[in-house]
Amino acid sequence: MSILIYAEHDAGQLSSATRSAITCAQALDGPIDMVVCASDCASVATEAAQIAGIRQVFTAQANHLATQPPEGVAWVLESLAANYDYVLAGATSHGKNIFPRLAARLDVQQISDISGVIDAQTFVRPIYAGNALATVRSHDAQRVITVRATAFEPIATGGGDASISPIEPGSDSALVEHLGMQLSGGEGPELTTADIVISGGRGVGSQENFALVKRVADRLSAAVGASRAAVDAGYITNDYQVGQTGKMVAPKLYLAVGISGAIQHMAGMRESQVIAAINTDPEAPIFEVADYGLVQDLMGALQELDGILAESPTPIGESA
Amino acid sequence: MKVLVAVKRVVDAYVKIRVASDGSGVETANTKMSMNPFDEIALEAAIRLVESGQASEVIAVSIGPDAVQEQLRTALAMGAQRAIHIDASADLEPLTVAKTLQALCARETPDLVILGKQAIDDDSNQTGQMLGALQGWGQATSVSALEFTQGKAVATREIDGGLERLAVTLPGIISVDLRLNDPRHPKLPDIMKAKRAPIEALTLSDLGITANQRLEVLEVREPPTRTPGVRVDSVSELIEKLRNEAGVMP
Numbered sequence: 001m002s003i004l005i006y007a008e009h010d011a012g013q014l015s016s017a018t019r020s021a022i023t024c025a026q027a028l029d030g031p032i033d034m035v036v037c038a039s040d041c042a043s044v045a046t047e048a049a050q051i052a053g054i055r056q057v058f059t060a061q062a063n064h065l066a067t068q069p070p071e072g073v074a075w076v077l078e079s080l081a082a083n084y085d086y087v088l089a090g091a092t093s094h095g096k097n098i099f100p101r102l103a104a105r106l107d108v109q110q111i112s113d114i115s116g117v118i119d120a121q122t123f124v125r126p127i128y129a130g131n132a133l134a135t136v137r138s139h140d141a142q143r144v145i146t147v148r149a150t151a152f153e154p155i156a157t158g159g160g161d162a163s164i165s166p167i168e169p170g171s172d173s174a175l176v177e178h179l180g181m182q183l184s185g186g187e188g189p190e191l192t193t194a195d196i197v198i199s200g201g202r203g204v205g206s207q208e209n210f211a212l213v214k215r216v217a218d219r220l221s222a223a224v225g226a227s228r229a230a231v232d233a234g235y236i237t238n239d240y241q242v243g244q245t246g247k248m249v250a251p252k253l254y255l256a257v258g259i260s261g262a263i264q265h266m267a268g269m270r271e272s273q274v275i276a277a278i279n280t281d282p283e284a285p286i287f288e289v290a291d292y293g294l295v296q297d298l299m300g301a302l303q304e305l306d307g308i309l310a311e312s313p314t315p316i317g318e319s320a
Numbered sequence: 321m322k323v324l325v326a327v328k329r330v331v332d333a334y335v336k337i338r339v340a341s342d343g344s345g346v347e348t349a350n351t352k353m354s355m356n357p358f359d360e361i362a363l364e365a366a367i368r369l370v371e372s373g374q375a376s377e378v379i380a381v382s383i384g385p386d387a388v389q390e391q392l393r394t395a396l397a398m399g400a401q402r403a404i405h406i407d408a409s410a411d412l413e414p415l416t417v418a419k420t421l422q423a424l425c426a427r428e429t430p431d432l433v434i435l436g437k438q439a440i441d442d443d444s445n446q447t448g449q450m451l452g453a454l455q456g457w458g459q460a461t462s463v464s465a466l467e468f469t470q471g472k473a474v475a476t477r478e479i480d481g482g483l484e485r486l487a488v489t490l491p492g493i494i495s496v497d498l499r500l501n502d503p504r505h506p507k508l509p510d511i512m513k514a515k516r517a518p519i520e521a522l523t524l525s526d527l528g529i530t531a532n533q534r535l536e537v538l539e540v541r542e543p544p545t546r547t548p549g550v551r552v553d554s555v556s557e558l559i560e561k562l563r564n565e566a567g568v569m570p
Contacts, residue, residue, distance in 0.1 A: 010481075016563050067484070069502050070449060071458055097461050099413070100449035100472050109415045109534035112444045123537065127336050127442050132346055134442075134538040175458030175489050179474070183399060183482035190481040196569070220569065239478070244440060245357055253568035263336045270546065274566045276558060289547035291566065301567040304555040 001120065004080055006089040006098070007057070008068065009036065009044040017194070019154030020254035022051060023145040025088055025118040026155075030056040034162075035080060036167070037073045039066035052159035055173020064168035068094050071173040074101035077251070079168065081106055081142065083139045091146035094261070103144040111136060115151035122214045123205025128269035129244040150250035150271055177297035188214075191223045191240065196253045199225030199242055199269070203279060203298050207235050212302045213257060217307040225249065225269075229260045258298045261286030276304075321375040321468075321490070323366040325431035326421060327359040328394055329410075330441045337526045343539040346441070348410075357438025360398075364495045364503040365466060366434050367399035374468055379402045381429060383408050383420055389519055396514035397506035404520045410497045410529060414442075416531050423527035424503045425455060430491065432473065437462045437495040447497035464499035491552035 008015040018034075025032050033056045034048045041059035049057045058156045060076040077098070081087055089095035091113040103110035116124035117134070122137045126148070191197065198220070200213040210230075215225045225242040226235070242249055245266040254272035259265060261277075261284055268288060269275070273284065277290035278301045287293040294301065331346065332354040338347040344562040350494045355363075357481055369375035369564035382388040383406040406420060425433065436446035445461075452459035460475035464483070467474050473488040478497045488494070506514070524531055562569035 018508065032448050068451075070461075074453065093462065093477075097449065097459075100446035100528070101453035102457075103446070104408050104415065104418060104450035104453040107415070109413050110446055110450075111535060112446060126543070127540070128331070128346060129443065130543060131337050132339050132540050134385075134537050137536045137538055137540075139536060140534050173458065175456075176460070177483035177487040179487055181479075181482060181484050192480060241498070253562060253566070262364070264333060270543070274562070274568045275546070275549075276562060278555075278558075287551075288548050289546040291546075291550045292558055292561050293549065294337065294553075294555065295551065296555070301555050305559070307557060308559055 001028065002083065003028055003030050003032045003074070003086040003088060004077070004084040005032060005034045006077060006087070006095065007034045007036040007044055007048050008074070008090055008092060009038060009095045010219045012043050014044050014047045015090060015092065016154045017092045017095065017147070017149035019097070020149040020152040021090045022155045023152040024114070024117060024147045025055065025086070028086055028120065029213070030085065033058065033096060035076060035167070037068055037076050039063045040184035040260045047157055049162040049164050050156055050157045050160045050188050054162040057164045058167045059164060059168035060167050065169055066278060067176065067178045068098070069176060070098040070101050071175055072170060073098045073106060075170040077102045077168070078105050083165040085140070088145045090149050092149070094313070095146045099144055103262055106142055106144065106203050108140045108142050108144045109138070110145050110146070110229045113148045114145055114162060127142045129248070130270055131263070131267055147174060174236050182250055189221060189223045189245050190224055192249055194223035194251055196220050196222035196255070197225045197242070197249050197251045197254045198222045198257065199227060199259060200230050200257050201227040201259030202229035202233055204235060205258070206228060209299060210235050212299070212306065216306050216309065219306065227262065227265045229262070256286050257302065259286055260284045261289065321369065321376050321431045322510065323375045323379050325359070325363045325366045325395070325400070325426060325434045326435050326447070327380055327382050327391050328356040328383055328436070328439045329353050329391045330439055331358050334438055336551065339540055339542050340491060340492040343541055345537065345540045346417060354391070354437050355394055356439045358438060358440070358496060358498070359397065360503040361498065361500050362434040362436050363395055363398055363400065364501045366569045367494060368501070370399070370401070377404060379404060379430070380405060381421070381424060383417055392519050393514045393517070396517045397510040398504060402520065404522060406527065407523045412531055413533065414444045414446035415450060415534065415537055415566070416529065418454055420524060420527055420529050421447070421451050422454045423529055431436050431491055432494065433494060434494045437497050440476065445566050446448065448493050452493040456528070457492045457493070459495070460488050461492040462484045462497040463494050465499045466494065466500065477519060516529060
């Protein structure tokens with residue numbers, strides 16, 4: 001059984017989700033090859049080749065692959081797929097965008113976002129935003145799979161010496177023109193990959209009060225999140241929304257401030273390693289899932305938190 | 321421009337789902353069902369295109385048992401010009417849905433297909449991309465802003481860590497994300513009118529599609545529950561616990 005992994009990259013580096021997909025692939029027991037699609041593959045291919053257990057790295061290098069477009073990348077993957085029993089990627093925005101195109105071309109029913117491997121054809125995947133777990137068995141001859149990154153520890157670079165070989169990159173489909181990217185840099189870490197997320201709910205009370213949530217988040221190098229209630233109340237825009245119809249997060253620490261714990265919200269953060277909650281209502285459902293709960297007036301608690309963190313800030317070079 | 325929108329009947333987003341005790345699936349009997357929220361956003365986007373004169377017609381399609389006609393009536397009440405019900409079982413896989421939509425595209429020749437980025441029941445996030453591949457069309461998924469210029473769909477996509485802007489040649493596929501719009505609530509007279517509106521009926525075999533199961537669901541169970549932890553009495557105690565006990569705060 002052989003495995004092909006799509007080496008997704010981000011700013012010239014192999015993505016952490018791809019490293020998680022490699023860990024997942026190790027449970028499938030077969031030689032693992034990888035393929036990089038980029039306008040300049042060298043640094044990502046070198047990084048991939050140095051991972052222990054990788055047999056071979058293919059590089060499809062062409063300008064039209066620079067932004068990892070689904071039309072072009074699916075073409076490259078399809079050109080290699082006949083030699084593999086499994087094709088895997090991280091279930092990131094790239095993986096989700098590209099892989100169903102490949103699956104349809106191969107006439108395979110894709111298995112999305114797996115969080116566990118039972119055996120060669122049986123997998124576990126969350127459904128209903130993680131409110132249920134389905135065990136599914138694939139009856140296809142080939143398997144096209146995306147992997148939930150938070151379910152598998154990313155593999156580190158080192159100990160590998162795979163060969164790197166260029167392959168035919170195909171040509172631009174010309175179906176889609178890339179106009180530009182706008183990365184949300186500068187405003188703290190990205191919500192879905194941050195180690196710490198501090199989310200505010202309706203209890204925060206106003207847009208102005210949310211500035212205090214942001215200040216506390218800055219002190220912890222944390223990302224800011226919000227409940228749908230806070231978004232609906234106009235305190236913050238909906239790109240901060242955590243929950244079933246918003247973003248799914250699984251940080252090391254999720255601090256919920258003034259969030260009651262609606263089902264839709266909990267669906268988006270229940271896989272967090274540690275959940276802490278501050279709420280004025282001792283009966284709030286969020287306390288049923290919180291590892292640490294504090295019943296206190298929110299603004300007072302946030303000001304106190306801000307004050308303590310200002311006095312004993314994060315030691316330099318140390319992180320959670 | 322003719323726009324096709326597919327809508328799925330799912331357990332309402334505000335209902336706490338119940339996993340069947342025998343592990344066979346999620347209970348849907350006696351459960352409030354609604355249009356998949358992302359599909360509502362897709363439909364709203366399509367209807368606005370008609371209202372602004374950029375599209376001539378919105379066709380809403382739903383694939384499933386008779387019950388999906390409820391969601392098609394909602395689609396008509398919101399403003400879709402036509403509704404098509406394709407009779408099928410409720411648990412079709414995304415690849416079968418994509419092939420069914422492909423066959424429908426051959427009959428209806430839409431210039432644009434707008435879909436929700438995923439259904440909130442099985443969370444697959446596949447159908448739009450699969451349809452794109454089957455049709456040989458370009459795609460923009462998870463779209464949060466959309467406009468049309470010179471025969472192209474100019475779409476802003478939500479990606480990990482930011483936004484990406486694409487110009488998709490038509491015909492093409494758009495799958496929509498939460499931020500694109502706030503879907504309207506249909507007005508009572510429109511709801512009444514939609515009750516009497518015709519719904520076109522097709523079957524999978526009319527379209528030459530066979531529903532075969534490639535991904536068998538063996539078991540559905542509850543996720544491991546989190547147990548309530550401890551109550552702390554002060555902010556300083558909370559910080560102390562998070563730093564020294566849990567080791568998750570610097």
